[in-house]
Ligand SMILES: Nc1ncnc2c1ncn2[C@@H]1O[C@H](COP(=O)(O)OP(=O)(O)OP(=O)(O)O)[C@@H](O)[C@H]1O
């Protein structure tokens with residue numbers, strides 16, 4: 038009576054095809070999205086790989102052989118890994134302490150600490166490096182004091198890098214761990230206490246094991262960010278050569294595309310491994326389901342020997358963050374840093390004269406890219422979560438790929454892929470605004486997809502089915518039911534991708550041109566010319582613009598999000 | 609009134625493939641007449657929801673066909689089907705008011721807003737929601753939300769109304785009053801309905817006919833009275849109400865189908881037994897607890913010994929040992945009945961009309 042399993046699968050697939058056939062618009066969208074994902078995510082990556090292993094159309098591993106045989110090329114790989122491990126470890130510890138303090142202790146001024154813990158996310162990462170130079174560089178404000186304590190030192194190098202990257206990327210660890218700790222039901226800890234466990238025992242036998250997958254996730258994510266960081270090393274690495282900068286220099290300084298591509302691949306492999314370990318292994322191990330439902334797990338009557346170090350660490354860290362950003366503010370008003378401390382507005386005037394065009398380009402391109410990122414991102418998350426179609430897994434995989442691929446690799450991929458015509462893209466994009474917009478869109482999309490997925494998973498599919506059942510096609514249901522319900526997530530995705538677009542540097546630096554250039558590249562240029570005050574002024578302006586945009590989006594969410602749960606934009 | 613308004617033909621649904629495939633629905637055939645309310649009843653996981661979702665178009669059958677009003681809709685997408693679903697958790701659109709929720713369907717179908725609004729007003733009056741049009745669903749009680757959900761479906765004037773455990777989120781009292789309300793509404797509108805529940809009381813009180821399912825297979829289709837009084841197998845007998853099963857052996861069968869059995873040396877005749885039996889067949893005598901009558905011990909009767917007594921206020925429950933098997937007896941109105949002691953030997957009277965015989969089943 039029952040037909041064979043293969044036969045049945047065939048029936049199911051045929052049935053699904055029939056359903057898709059009856060929704061032609063959806064079908065067209067799926068095809069379109071696949072085209073874009075292949076062209077702007079997979080194809081550039083493929084180009085990088087191709088350039089590293091093909092020479093004159095032949096398989097040839099001489100690029101790799103050269104790199105592994107010469108210490109000069111191989112050292113950056115080791116350096117990047119060391120940097121990544123150190124930053125990830127320190128950053129995760131800092132993030133954990135903060136998350137613990139905010140979720141488990143009656144720490145006063147919680148929202149203030151929360152803000153300092155997440156603030157670096159909205160500034161371009163290399164601003165921290167700039168502040169480090171202003172504070173600890175050759176003419177640094179604190180340099181004489183520090184020299185008194187530790188003797189001669191240079192901020193340029195591994196130590197400085199670890200410091201600035203920890204500040205720049207521990208917010209990532211904080212956000213992951215905050216979510217995890219907040220979701221751990223405090224009654225578990227209470228149960229443990231009830232069973233007679235001491236505080237330390239509770240921490241080591243309940244809290245820590247439950248948070249372990251989160252800690253691993255946080256570590257891996259910070260590791261990826263640190264490996265992929267370009268801005269900070271560009272400013273502060275000195276003689277400590279790391280992959281991202283070396284790949285950039287090979288390509289823009291020596292025009293050696295194959296060698297640059299090979300270094301990019303060396304950068305890609307560890308980050309991809311870390312990403313897949315995080316996504317497919319660590320996150321599966323989690324016992325904690327992050328429901329987004331805060332449990333309010335404050336422990337009262339905490340012993341002083343726990344409070345003291347935790348509060349002290351939070352205070353210290355918050356102090357450092359304020360010191361760094363305060364330095365940027367202060368520095369932007371100084372006539373000549375370390376030489377002439379007279380306050381002036383001159384920097385802003387000069388910066389604006391030089392940087393006006395950069396600023397306009399940045400705002401224009403980000404403003405175009407952001408809504409596209411948001412809409413495509415939310416649509417893809419909708420397809421992934423709610424629709425059955427052949428290739429759904431592939432779509433999720435490719436769209437998440439850009440998240441794991443370092444910007445340097447993407448940037449190199451884009452110049453390799455789009456500086457000539459090809460089957461998938463019959464016009465040359467290099468030098469146009471389009472290449473920048475497309476890069477921004479596809480680089481920032483994973484964030485939109487993630488927040489879309491999180492929002493959709495909280496909406497009962499029956500609500501959408503009810504709409505379909507009442508006669509609406511997929512398209513209408515998406516517009517009238519799904520979209521309004523995920524609007525808050527959509528807008529926070531928008532906010533985040535705007536911030537990312539405005540502060541992007543690592544990939545974008547490869548595709549800017551005389552015609553279209555961006556503010557972050559300009560800041561880096563100022564730093565390169567040791568015009569630190571100008572760089573600080575421009576960074577300030579950038580941060581202010583981003584804050585205004587965030588405020589605006591928050592305002593819109595407040596207006597339209599009525600009756601629908603709003604999610605906070607920042608963290 | 610049309611016969612076979614909704615027809616399910618040999619429906620099979622298999623989820624997944626290979627070793628971890630699940631046959632959720634196995635060869636289900638069902639014919640429902642216009643205006644009828646049929647419930648799908650069965651334990652959790654027996655495939656009720658899956659059947660409903662195939663009728664509404666959210667799942668494609670692995671094989672089999674679905675006809676509505678003679679038209680094959682097996683592969684018609686859900687938005688093109690003349691069905692409307694009332695969801696277990698209501699599935700109201702949280703960002704719309706009650707009125708907007710209800711008017712959503714007609715608007716989707718391009719109805720002009722005046723006539724749609726008129727219809728919505730009528731429906732809201734019908735379900736008693738006329739005062740709540742401007743509220744948001746989150747400001748309503750569970751029962752009110754359920755009414756909105758019902759109104760939203762009814763306004764579509766679907767050929768078939770599908771309800772998936774619509775009352776399971778309500779408290780016990782409300783459930784009883786809502787089910788009467790749904791039944792009245794359904795009869796007034798005369799809408800063909802498929803109602804899923806795992807609450808047998810709900811099924812009995814609502815339905816024209818009940819379909820009892822187990823592991824994706826139909827066990828019996830019949831009116832509530834039929835499935836209660838003359839269940840087709842032990843599963844149905846046990847699932848609907850309470851039942852005692854006594855092992856017996858068939859002594860004699862007449863050509864008319866009257867079956868004689870022997871119980872503790874007493875001969876019992878079951879007239880027109882539903883199933884066919886042969887002499888010496890093993891069989892189960894199915895006894896409903898409330899149909900057994902206890903009396904002070906008399907000679908030449910079936911007797912048993914009382915082993916346990918439970919007083920429940922409106923009813924007295926005795927557990928009695930008969931022929932080494934335990935039987936539950938329920939007596940309503942205990943104040944007016946004769947009472948018995950623990951350990952007392954009593955006579956047992958079995959009214960002929962409530963006797964039902966089922967073929968022997970191994971695992972029972
Ligand atoms: N999408 C699915 N994928 C795989 N298996 C499924 C899926 N939907 C249902 N099943 C399985 O099919 C069987 C029948 O499920 P169904 O939801 O129809 O049961 P039900 O009778 O409605 O149960 P309940 O009373 O608990 O709602 C179950 O074993 C279930 O696990």
Ligand SMILES: [Mg+2]
Pocket residue numbers: 656657658
């Ligand atoms: Mg169900």
